Amino acid sequence: MVIGVLVIGLGSGLLKAINVGVDPYTAANIGISNLIGWDLGSYQLLSNLVLAR
Numbered sequence: 617m618v619i620g621v622l623v624i625g626l627g628s629g630l631l632k633a634i635n636v637g638v639d640p641y642t643a644a645n646i647g648i649s650n651l652i653g654w655d656l657g658s659y660q661l662l663s664n665l666v667l668a669r
Contacts, residue, residue: 621664625657 628642638646642660649659 617668621661625660 624642628638631638632642632646637643642656645660645663646656648663649656652659
């Protein structure tokens, strides 16, 4: 699971950096992390940990 999350995170980060769009889950996490004032990586890690349980 950790390797999968890392690969998806790297891909999403690359897509976000070159401004071509991201998947819906990451887009939702970007919006929520901006709303609560966290950086994307920390929030996405927390949300993945919560969903994995």
